[in-house]
Amino acid sequence: MELAHRVKTLSPSSTLAITAKAKELKQQGHDVIGLGAGEPDFNTPDYILEAAKKAMDDGMTKYTPAGGIVELKKAIAAKFTDDNELSYANDQIIVTTGAKHALYTLFQVILNKGDEVIVPSPYWVSYPEQIKLAEGSAVFVQASEKNHFKITPNELEEAITDKTKAVVINSPSNPTGMMYNKDELEKIGEVCLKHNILIISDEIYEKLIYTEKPHTSIASLSNELKEQTVIINGVSKSHAMTGWRIGYAAGSKEIIKAMTNLASHSTSNPTSIAQYAALAAYSTEEDTTLELKQVFADRLDVFYDLINDIPGISCVKPEGAFYLFPNVKEAATKNGFTSVDEWVTALLEEEKVALVPGSGFGSPDNARLSYALSLEELTEAAKRIKRFVVNNQSK
Template identity: 70%
Template structure:
């Protein structure tokens, strides 16, 4: 059977390929350390689990409005006011089946065939694919490693064409963990206002920051930028709720209404029980969030210190998320490997450590390591990577 062209255009996920091989090796009895995880290793906090149980016991198991229950929308508007000082109405909020679905639906309602979206690289693997599925064109702009992989206003200006519809800003970033400062966001925002470009602000890692820097949303910098921005966020990373699939988009009422209309014909509504779980996440104390953040900070400090001591591995220390994105080009060349992908494959074969090659994120000289696992496992992984690199020194 002939498949649709839009599906044929999709790029296979390097992350899934590495994950599948790591699982196969584990199934064979090998001691595999997987550092590819894109989710916290903590269970969802108990007060959220309790809220889900109550929802089921109280019969909250039926359809809801396509854009989410009013109570959850209220808690999201309160969260945005509390954390970013932003005022939204419920008409400006859509609850979605994860932040990924918020992005997917946004591109579906926003893009016509050939419309361009500027995507800074390194990028989260699904951005270009979702744009292509909406018949848009991802315009990849490589952000310089010396600038912490952050897009500059000049780069943004040079990438703009008459077909440019939007730009994606992901801060803190997956895969780099880097975060834009207020002044950097303001400079990018001014370019977007000048050229009437929508800003898609992916803020899913906003709660996981390990420096004195404060998370800033571009939408809070001016009334004009507020109007020009669609915020994407959710509970997956902040509250260790990846499997619950609750995200949201906030912004222009016309865009949000179109997204809700589309959701009514795709998902009907996000899972009812998960919505009430997310309501508990947004209305309770963030004590458990802070505990998780402290654990991640300790792991970041330990793993980063170990990695930068390995010959041929270079890595700036990120501000947030739970990833390190070291440049291993020198180690790859000294080891005589064809490229980073081959180096990652050999590391998995020989030392049973699974990393994700940077090629999948638009940065072929790097690898992504997740520190969403125990300190003991991270120490073992660092030992194995160091042994592997030293073994292959030419």
């Protein structure tokens, strides 16, 4: 049977692929350090686990409304008020099977064939593939390393055509860890309002910021920008709940209604038990995100210095998330490789350290390194990478 054309052109997720390869080597008995995973290395906090158990004991195991339980929507709305100074009604929020599914569903309901979505590069690997699945076209705008991988208002405006439907802003960013400040977002917002472009604001890493500069949601800057923005978020990164698959979107009633209708014919509803777990995450006074944030901040300070000390590798220090995105092209070239992809593969084979090549993020000179591991593992990983680079310089 011939497969549908929409899936024939899909590229596999490079992050999941490298993680799978690392797990395979581990199962073969190799001492592999995997720097590819995009998830906290902590178990979900106990109070959330207890809430899930209670939900099961109380019989909360049935279908729920397609867009999520009312209690969770109210808790998400309260979170927006407390954290972002934003007000959303229940019919402006949809709970989804992870933030990734929120994005997928959004692209499905806003894009027609040939519509364009501007995607700053480097980008999260699933943006272009999801746009492609909705029969849209991703228009990449290369953000310079000198500008900390952030696009400028002029660069955004130059990419706009009469087919442009939306722009994706991911702050803090996966894979770079960089974030836009209030002034930068205001200027980008002005361009979007001028050209009537929908802003897709992916804020999944908003709780993991390591500078004094606060997170700013572009939707909070004006009523006009709020109406023009759909926020994507979830509990995966902030509460170590990646496997629970609870994300959400907030935006105009029209868009949220369309997303909810589509969800009713695809997932039926997010997992009931996971929704009650997420409800506990957002409705308790216990804030485990501060501890999570401090652990990652400490790791960043150590790991950044170790990686930046390796010959041929340079890195802009990230402000959020839990990734380094160093430029490793010089090291790869001096090691005799024609591409960073080849260098990453050889590193995994020889030193058993798994990185994600930057080509999957639209930045072939870079590599993504997750520091969601212990300091001991990160120190050992940096040691192995440096040994690999130094030992292969004679190639």
